[in-house]
Amino acid sequence: MTSSTSSNSLPDYVCPADGTRVAPQSLAWCCPVCRGPLDLDFHPTPTPLKRLSGRVNSLWRYAESLPLGPPTASLGEGRTPVVELTPHISAKLDFLLPTLSFKDRGAVLLAELALRLGPERVIADSSGNAGTALAAYGARAGLDCTVYVPAGTSPKKLEQIRAHGARLEVIAGDREAAAAAARSAADAPGTFYASHVYNPYFLHGTKTYVHELWEDLGGRLPDALVVPVGNGTLLLGAALALRELHAARLIDRVPALYAVQAAAVAPLAAAWRAGADDLLAPAPGLAPQPSTYAEGIAIARPPRARQILAAVRAFGGGFLTVPEPAIAAAQRDLASRGLYVESTGVACWAAVRGGALGDRSAVVPLCGAGAKTGLAEAAE
Known part of the structure; x- marks a missing residue:
């Protein structure tokens, strides 16, 4: 299927939990049966690398992989640079997008x-x-x-x-x-x-993060992709792209997917450690949710939890958690390298800068600009 230009040619929605289908013209926002999130019945074939040359310099260059188009409201989003942080770890600068975040x-x-x-x-x-x-x-x-x-x-x-x-x-x-x-x-x-x-259209937008990496790295991907996870929209988009690129034989292997959460608010990491397929039941009389510098991923009950946990397992990854002092230290470290990133956006660098992945190659996203939140204060 290629990109669509009208509501009449948009793909159907489908519920990943029970298979219920919803018409593409509907304003329904969830499955009418279980009230859960929807996916798209959309399985595109990405364009080979050699055919991308000369295309528009935005995420819309991957038109065949997107469920609608051509755009009328574009701000030139996409095509953010990748810079080296260590010999093994690079960062993709998504805080340079038009509104200063990967969203x-x-x-x-x-x-x-x-x-x-x-x-x-x-x-x-x-x-x-x-x-x-x-x-x-x-x-x-x-x-x-x-x-x-x-x-x-x-x-x-x-x-x-x-x-x-x-x-x-x-x-x-x-x-x-x-x-x-x-x-x-x-x-x-x-x-x-x-x-x-x-x-699910949002996920098909975030998957272009991986399409860009694949193109910029000459048709390959690193050993691991490390992404911050609250509601999981970047991770689930990445999983879509990896499946599409692999099915089209445009990559011969897929990287491991690692999810990063703040230790203060880490419901998915807790479920992962317990070997669960879904979030654990909240404890009776649970105290108020603690705060974290990483406010953008402070999600106690992500609706797509089952899909997030399944994707991390499918791609041979895991969960990493970071304490508050490590987040603040990572933000300052990146700033000393010329990269002023908001505290949520530094969580992945906080997780891997100490060598958690060994000598495997990895890319971390720097998701939002530091000007949005200011500098986190390290705990004494």
Whole structure:
């Protein structure tokens, strides 16, 4: 299947849990049976390396791998550079995308989809970066956009959302409370829920991270991909790309996928250590969720948990956790190298800079700009 240009040729949604199919023109944001996230019945064949030369210098150069196109709301997203940090570890600078985070990769797909479906309003929920990305692409596309955020979201991210003209709904409570408020509003008639968690178009945007690595490394990939995981949108997008490239025989092996969580909020890592296929049941009388510098991955109950755990197992990886002092130290270390990255975005470097992967080659994403949150203060 190649990219689509109208709502009539978009792929069906399919529930990964029970197989329920949903029409592509629907504004339904979840499976009508189990209320879980949806996937796309879309299995593209990526373009060989030699045919990419001369194409547009954005993620849209991989048009055959994307479920819709051509774009009308693009801001030139994609094609971020890769720089060496050590002889074995390189970083992909996704904080150089238009809204200063990797979320642009998925947000542009959601904006394009909304343009084709023509809703009355677009809503989203976010801890900050996805909200700023959706606000920006919503502005570019001329969409009516409201973003739900938790109290305590970085003031700099709130300022960015407002600057793009989106309405803000600040919800008392944590990230889960903001998501619950958005989901309550998502069923209103004429509403498109631009969820970077539930809507699979977002994952097909984030997978271009791997397509770019593959192209920039001359048709190969490193031994390991290390990604921060809260809701898992970058990891699941990476898994999509790896499967597509391998099925097309454009790579002869797939790298291991490693997921990084802050030790303070690591529900997936806990499930992994227990050998579970899904999140562990919360303990009775559980204390309030602790805070972490890595606010963008502080997700207590990610809806795609089963898929995240299955992907890490399928690609022979594992989970790494990082304490707060290590996050702060990694942020300062990168800044000393000329790379000012927000505290969530440094989590992967914090996890591997001490040699956790041995001499295997790896790439880590630097996901968001430091100007969005400021400098983390190391614990004494």
